[in-house]
Amino acid sequence: MIPADADELVTSQDIAEKYEANEGNVAYWTTLPGFPEGWPSGPGRTLVRDAALVDEWLKENLPVHWAKGQDSDNPFGLPAGGPKDLVTLSDICAWEGKALGRTEPVPEATLRSYMSKKPPKMPGPDRVPGDGKAPEVTERRWFRETAYAFVNRPRRMRRQTKAEEPVSTAQAPAAGSALPSRSSTARTEHLDAQAIATTYSVSGQTARGWIRAEGFPEAGERGYNAADVDEWVRENRRRTWVTAQRRAQLSGHAWAGPSAADEDAGAEKKRAAPAPAAEPAAEAQGEQAQLTAEMIGPRYGVSEYTGLQWTKVKEKREGDKVVRRAFPAPRSTQPRTYDQREVDAWVEKHRPHVWAAFKGTGPALVHDLPEGDPRDLLDIYDFAEVLGMTTRGEALARETIRAYHARGQVPYADRTADDGKKPRVFQDHWYRETVYGFVLSRRGSGRFGPRR
Structure with missing residues (x-):
């Protein structure tokens, strides 16, 4: 996610080039207190940062490098x-102190020592007492151009020692703490290979390699104990661990499971909700209504193809926990027919947005939409998480959103790579309001016309 107020975005490589540092320096800067946080962006999930915030931080903390990045x-x-x-x-002395980011002037003894070195680090005075030139001077003086050339000279930053490094008050996560995740899989006590891949935003092949x-x-x-996996990744895949931690913090929303209070509130909503529309007369009389596979989609206001896809849904487990029920088994195979009540129960549970539209009760979401600025930019990972968690209770694969797109x-992406707008993006992004509008209005496929 890219915050709405971000202007120009830069990568670590961009920072290194602009401020004439190597990427190792930039990697160290990112560990210092107050350095602007980054957001994963682009196909490689590269961390990008707000250029203005980076420039402001360098001006305050590393003015020597900051000066190298100014076109002045x-x-x-x-x-x-x-x-x-x-x-x-x-x-x-006062100007040199300003260039070094100090509130006090540099001691005169320091500059005098610069002039005494061989070769001298500071030019000698242009005027001295008794030199016979006009105007007469009573102490050593320098021309302004000489002084400014010295203050604005190219500088090298001395490597900080351990004793000089700022002390951070931030506490490292506890060894056994669970990693906040993009999906509900990380909240379970045990993980499989796919859950590990989802938790750390890596490919399934990478997770299997681990x-x-x-x-x-x-x-x-x-399966694999979540705390043990977290510990292994923290020790052996440090960059992946840090990226996952930052992404979890930047998502701005923890997908929490329903609490007892939530369930009570849900029960109140059900009691207060209007009575559902009357069922067909056959069902009211106690007859067992049947649906063919082709009738399922149109019954709920979605396409026939979508209904046929539902019939292929298999059960999904995480350890001993069933996170997704399989679609009901057909009552007969020639033709394939399903018990209408069983299908209704499955759609109500696993496609609540479709069920709500079918019953006319308004949008029903498994999880509430996370709060955020309507103009925040969400990438395809964010889109997949929001859509999946609100409608199914589990994040979708980004390939699914890519296929939908x-x-x-x-909706077609509001921002595309190199579209000339600010902040610069490296892949498709949607405004938060676009994604949320889609989630709240969605019933089925085919609602969006050709790209303009």
């Missing part, structure tokens, strides 16, 4: 004046 001959805002104006050593790696936790009867079954 006077990045420190030194006072205007004629190049041959005469300035004192104390003036230069499982085969030496030292990876052994699988129990119910290609077929025009979801």
Whole structure:
């Protein structure tokens, strides 16, 4: 997700190039207190940051590097004046302190030591007492152009030692803490390979490679222990761990399971909801209504194809927990017919948005929509998570959203890579309001026309 107020976005490589540092320096800066957080973006989930916030942080904390990134001959805002104006050593001390980001001038003894070195690190005075030039001076003086050339000189930053590194008050996560995740899979006590891939936003092939790696936790009867997997990733895949932590924090919403209070509130809603529309007379008389496979989609206001796809849904488990029920088995096979009551119960449970539209009770969501600025930019991962969690209780695969997008079954992206707008994006993004509008209005496929 890219916040709505972000303007220009930069990668670590962009930062290194602009401020004349190597990527190792930038990687170290990202660990310092207050350095702007990044958001995964683009096909490779590269972290990007707000360029203005990075520039502001460098100006305050690393002014030497900040000055290298300014397209100006006077990045420190030194006072205007004629190049041959005469300035004192104390003036230069104040300007040097400003260039180093200090509130106090540099001691005069420091600059005098610069002049005494061989070769000198600071040019000697242009005027001295008794040199016979006009105007007469009573102490050593430098031309303004000489002083400014010294203050604005190219600089090298001395590597900080351990004793000089700022002390961070942030506490590291506890060794046994569970990683906040993009989906409900990370909240269970045990994970399978697919759940590991989803938790850390890596491919299934990568997750299976981890499982085969030496030292990876052994699988129990119910799968891999989530805390043990977290510990292994934290120790052996540090970058993936940090990225997953940041992404969980930036998502701005934890997909919590329903509490007892939520269930009570749901019961109140059910009691307060209007009575459902009358069922067909055959059902009212106690007859067993049957639906053919082709009748399922049209009954609920979606396409016949969508209904046929529902009949292929298999049961999904996470350990001993059933997170998705299989579609009801057909009562007969020639032709395939299903018990209408069983299908109704399945649609109400696993496609609540379709059921709500069918009953005319308004949108029904498994989880509430996360709060956020309507103009926040959500990428395809965010879209898949929001749509899946609100309508099914589990995140969708990004390939599903990509396929929907290609077929025009979801709104076309509001922002595309290199579209010339700000902030720069590296792949398709949607405004939060676009995604939420789709979630709340969605009944089935084919609602969006050709791209304009």
